[in-house]
Amino acid sequence: GILDADIYGPSIPTMLGLYGAPDSADGKSMTPKTAYGVQTISIGYLVDAGQAMIWRGPIVTNALQQLLRDTNWSDLDYLIIDLPPGTGDIQLTLVQQIPVSGSIIVTTPQDIALIDAQRGLAMFEKVNVPVLGLVENMSMHICSNCGHEEAIFGHGGGRVMAETNRIDFLGALPLDIHIREFADSGRPTVVADPEGRPTQIYKEIARKVSAKLALQAKDFSSRFPNIVVQNT
Incomplete structure (x- = not known):
């Protein structure tokens, strides 16, 4: 869901x-x-x-x-x-209200975005939410006419951030016009273009995340109230 x-x-x-x-x-x-x-x-x-x-x-x-x-x-x-x-309030409310199994940091490669992504990562670490990894969005622009690839937002910023913080680099998604067109039309890329390169990247990210969650130790402590026993 x-x-x-x-x-x-x-x-x-x-x-x-x-x-x-x-x-x-x-x-x-x-x-x-x-x-x-x-x-x-x-x-x-x-x-x-x-x-x-x-x-x-x-x-x-x-x-x-x-x-x-x-x-x-x-x-x-x-x-x-x-x-x-x-x-802000939404993130803090979330981690206070429900047990969160993990978080995924999504960033674009340029420095200004990486600064904000680093703040987000630090917040999740401070509230003890495991960071499952990082995804670099708009990693490479792909020309819709000739297929030429160009790193218009910089190259490798997300991967460097993941390595610096010792978290997994889950994948890099291209800046592809078809992803935008499919999203605007209400058809996810994995449905509209099941054999396309972006779909394969999405699936690989999903496999990595599901594997990490499956191996994660179960901790249900946050679901139960604190019980204090007093001697009278």
């Missing part, structure tokens, strides 16, 4: 071609909307597409808590939470 936690700029509805409010069997909880076998929930289903989200921190926190608390997920294998950039 996917939980779109980017409250100010939800993009999952557009990328999956899903619109309209989710169903509710009891008028309180929400049934995730499903596309391509993936359950999803997003604030984008609950507000008009053109509505500006002029919300202060407490309202954003409450909205995220509602998505976390009131969604009736069905037999999930994984729940992927798409976070906005930064280290």
